[in-house]
Amino acid sequence: MEKIYQTKKNQCKLVSAKPETIKFLLDYSKSLKVTEAKGIQFESNLN
Amino acid sequence: MIQVLEDSQLVKDYMSGNERAIEVLINRHNARLTGFIYSKVGDRELTEDIFQDTFMKVIRTLKRGAYNEEGKFLPWVMRIAHNLIIDHFRKSNRMPMFDGTDSFNVFSLMGDEKLNAEKQLIKDQIDSDLARMIKELPEDQQEVLQMRLYKDMSFKEISENTGVSINTALGRMRYALINLRKLVEANSIVLTN
Numbered sequence: 001m002e003k004i005y006q007t008k009k010n011q012c013k014l015v016s017a018k019p020e021t022i023k024f025l026l027d028y029s030k031s032l033k034v035t036e037a038k039g040i041q042f043e044s045n046l047n
Numbered sequence: 048m049i050q051v052l053e054d055s056q057l058v059k060d061y062m063s064g065n066e067r068a069i070e071v072l073i074n075r076h077n078a079r080l081t082g083f084i085y086s087k088v089g090d091r092e093l094t095e096d097i098f099q100d101t102f103m104k105v106i107r108t109l110k111r112g113a114y115n116e117e118g119k120f121l122p123w124v125m126r127i128a129h130n131l132i133i134d135h136f137r138k139s140n141r142m143p144m145f146d147g148t149d150s151f152n153v154f155s156l157m158g159d160e161k162l163n164a165e166k167q168l169i170k171d172q173i174d175s176d177l178a179r180m181i182k183e184l185p186e187d188q189q190e191v192l193q194m195r196l197y198k199d200m201s202f203k204e205i206s207e208n209t210g211v212s213i214n215t216a217l218g219r220m221r222y223a224l225i226n227l228r229k230l231v232e233a234n235s236i237v238l239t240n
Contacts, residue, residue: 016077017098022070025102029069034110041111 054120062109069109073102076121083125087132097135101128173238180230188223191216 028045035042052060054072061068080101085094104127108114114123162170181189190209194200200208205216231238 016081021095021099029106
């Protein structure tokens with residue numbers, strides 16, 4: 001009979017966000033530039 | 048001696064271009080914010096997502112210079128996270144998803160049978176429109192229709208109560224429905240929820 005595989009959720013409590021998430025946020029912060037022209041703000045993401 | 052900078056000082060530093068400041072802020076409040084989100088959503092991946100979205104919002108607000116120094120930094124961040132958690136539950140209510148566990152969740156089978164406020168208003172409107180139109184019908188038809196629909200009586204019982212034959216009661220009911228349809232069309236009334 002065909003087996004049904006199921007991925008179980010990790011039951012351990014989460015204590016802090018992963019280092020990858022923090023790194024993503026820091027990279028996002030470095031790449032985000034806000035420029036203002038004629039009173040209007042423009043956001044740009046420079047990768 | 049290591050000098051511990053206040054959140055407000057780090058926010059100022061970050062807004063004036065010091066990228067290192069946001070790293071300190073994120074690491075300082077990581078555990079607290081993660082714990083807060085996890086306590087509400089109870090899912091690791093979702094907690095990571097909301098944590099990330101929260102700080103993306105924080106970063107954008109600070110870079111735009113739109114942060115207002117009146118409140119404290121952490122309560123402000125928690126409020127953003129709280130709003131994102133509410134948004135998530137609103138969306139997931141509309142799109143129920145399989146949660147990946149093999150445990151049985153009784154709520155996946157049970158629904159809230161009650162109408163929402165908007166549908167309840169529409170239903171009340173339809174009921175009152177219908178009641179008004181029934182009053183427009185000739186008395187004999189009105190009587191049969193009310194006994195059949197509102198009192199749930201059989202045609203045999205109606206005939207016994209009104210003193211007419213079953214066929215007459217059936218005929219009155221038929222004409223009552225025909226006349227109601229005419230009234231609906233004439234008044235352009237929509238009787239659907």
